[in-house]
Amino acid sequence: MQTVRSHAVHTSRTRLVGSRPALRRRRRSAGATYIILLALAVVFAGPFFWLLLAALKTRGEWVAVPTKILPAEPQWSNFTHAFTDINFPAYAMNSLFLATTYAVLITLSSAVVGFGFARLQAPGKRVMFLVLLSTMMLPQVLTILPTYVLFSRIGLVNTYWPWVLWGLAASPFLVFLFRQFFAAIPRELEDAAIIDGCGWGRIFVRIFLPLSRPVLVTAFLLSFTWNWGDYIAPALLLDADHTTLSVAITAWYQDPHGNPLPTVQAAAAALYVLPVMLIFLFAQRYFIRGVVGSGVKG
Template identity: 80%
Template sequence: MQVSRPSPSPTGTHRAAPRRRPRLSTGAIYVLLLALAALFAGPFLWLVLASLKTRDEWAAVPTHILPDQAQWGNFTHALTDINFPAYAMNSLFLATTYAVLVTLSSAAVGFGFARLRAPGKKALFLILLSTMMMPQILTLLPTYVMFSRIGLVNTYWPWVFWGLAASPYLVFLFRQFFAAIPRDLEDAAIIDGCGWLRIFVRIMLPVSRPVLITAFLLSFVWSWGDYIAPALLLDVDHTTLSVAITAWYKDPRGNAIPTVQAAAAALYVTPVMVIFLFAQRYFIRSAISSGIKG
């Protein structure tokens, strides 16, 4: 009896049938997304619920998730117990100034690393990226001493200088985006008599709108949510909302009022969340167009 054998493949070797990778169903994907959304939105929802409680409900053990009766007056106290609008304007001015300056300076540095040729450029870029690994807390004390000796404490000039110094992460973001633009566009501009500055302003910046908006929003959030630098460098009249929320919601005995602080924190976070909801498509475009490129 003759046993039949499988016919060999054209290359002389037997190939196993490719295995199909298991795929998640649409329902499983939606369940996973809902779980992640609940995980990320949970702290904000807890903050809102805490702002609607009384002080006794806040301190109750075990903690009640929902308040017995919503205390909307906590938001009124948050807006009136301190000069909330003035501190909010201080935060808005600092965050906007820093965001505009650091976005433009980072775009200029990223353009230089991506399009200009110079000896030692790669080594310098690696040094720049290595500064991202340094914790900012290490430079906090030297920064304060430096600004104190030149008389810039209790002023907004430190944020101006930080903005002009660019951000290593944003420089990397812009460098990756500009490196992906075809050089034909740049060569045509040079033939037409454009210099590097004109190429940067007239050609590169207009096409980098998603990255510009993303860089601005990221730097705005960094400055808006910063607590340490305003607490260290600014006095009571010039400080920001983040410092005011943690320091000046107190009862006559000097104890903090956590429910009013929670209401103020919810008001403090809401504008940033609203901005992100309207600008999230630019984050997606920036992530796609700034893919890793050597």
């Protein structure tokens, strides 16, 4: 009995000694991974912190020594001027209304189209899907002039209807995202619903939409960010009273002589970026789930 116990102790000690090098290798690998992630975090967060530091400088520091990192005395009043020199709340509400409306509509329309490509059968479906994906390679700059001419001729310039129409038209990338996610859902679920007498519309609303919450949040975040940060479309299609915050920040922070105020613009840009960062901070779990889940099945 004592021999058996000694052999067991010896075996456990051997395993422990043998596992120590592997444990040290795993720790070194984890440490290297954390260092790389920390370096990437600094690289990606660097521009935002540079923007905050620029917002705390005086105009003289910005013009005379633009390479100086830290301000001599933080100018918190730049944020006050950013909020009061223009009608900041009104332009922010315009941006919020357009971004939310566009994001909701394009998320739902893309989900419907993605569901059709993933679960329905029709002649030429594969070819149509390839054509849809090919439109992602079309540069947006090529469609600016035709878009303006089209909306001008039908009387939609200086209105918010173009964003509604864009939202109803779906997005090729989001359609691809939804199609990949819906294609990974087991077919037994819809077969059982069809046996119970459900149509495709009810199957989509009652089964697929509840299961696709992560990808719905992902699509909403992506489309909201696209529209929130868009400058070209509001500058082209909207007048000064209906335009968005992105246009107002770039155009209307000036001194009495008409010269731009870069530090106030930096403060306004920091306030402009903050809502998107907060939304992503609270919804990043669903965002990651949606991206990972959409790559399960090709």
